[in-house]
Amino acid sequence: MKIATWNVNSLRARADRVEAFLERQDIDALAIQETKCKDENFPWELFERAGYEVAHNGFSQWNGVAIASRVGLEDVQRGFEGQPHFGKGGKDPHEEARAIGATVGTESTDGAAPVRLWSLYVPNGRGLQDEHMVYKLDWLSTLKDLTAAQLAESPDLRLALTGDWNIAPQDEDVWDMQFFLDNELTHVSEPERSAFRSFTDAGLVDVVRPRHPGPGVYTYWDYKALRFPKKEGMRIDFQLCSPALAESVEDAWIDRDERKGKGASDHAPVIVDYR
Template identity: 55%
Template structure:
């Protein structure tokens, strides 16, 4: 199985590019974030013409997550247990959920496409929401792994955290001043690892960013952030045979400000003859 995650930054603006990538790179399962549309607005036809089934989750022109798969999609969920909501100016436990999480099982692998809140600033209510979201996600992960310890589980998507200094190449993102690199955010990322997940890409692609701001020539200067991840359970990590970051997708016409992150899995029952080496641009 080839699994990819990509913050597409508006699927309606970039559907042709997204489908072309999935077909060209022989992607079986593509998790998308920041689709920026409702399910009714999602451009299903190009995916279906290419052989993909799609489930999508969105409320308006903000946020939004989706999963496209050439294999059957089962057990779809639109939020995880304990997931907090957010609405500007509101407080308390009854705030509405944003479209930031979509879970599905594909060929026995449990996949969550996640768009973690940005945080905006260290003093913004959105920052507290981000930390609450991550705490709930870690608890959900612990519970899920305790309930089905042998099932491959992957949390994939835009985590809006650069967990180490090496993951931050943007001079405007300053520790102690900016979100994405604050110690509480990094501790929340480490809590996901402590819950039983592993960054399965880092050992195979230890360098490289996944996001570059459109402004100030960040991409030509390679002043980016590594904030898009595939975090897998032990059963998932053990099946990973290759991984990479497709930097070349930041080039060309109307690119997203993020690029795809891809892993290849040798799942039980998969023949070695089915495994084809991946080439990353």
């Protein structure tokens, strides 16, 4: 069962590329971030035409997450239990469309057991002293506690937390660590990295890095300053898996070619093939 995660940075703007990607890479289930649409303008027909069921969580033209699967899609959950809300400048906190979970693989024909798959668009943080950073860390802490409890209760759970984590957990995951430090940028601060490590401390496994170690292995290149041709990227998209799922990995890679050409997202898909 081949599972991919991809921040498409506007699904409607990249519908043709998504459809071609699914066919080219023979994807069984796709976790999508930044759909940037509501249910009423979500391109349902794109996935139906390609033979996929799809579940979406989107409230506005911002954020938005989805899961598409051609091997079964059951027990859809929009948001996770206790998910923090965000309210800026004293406004009432509101829920953002940043998480969706579903069980995929219930109709797999290759003998693989089902997987509990999450598509996550972790809050950006915006600035080291911004209240959005507090929200980001709270969001991650709540998700980690929930995940740790699930793994403790069900050690054999085949679980994948996938998506855009908006964290570069190691120095090699950015093109120039000193640039980030000098400019006091997010994604590399110790609180953010500690939050990411808490998931691996809880037992989850980054199944891509051992097969594609850095430096220079990135999943995101900003549109600004021609970051992609300059090879100035970041590794911020991950598939973190439970031990029971991690042991079934056959292959894993980053589809860097999908960042090339006209109309590309600023992120590349991360793909894992599970037995």
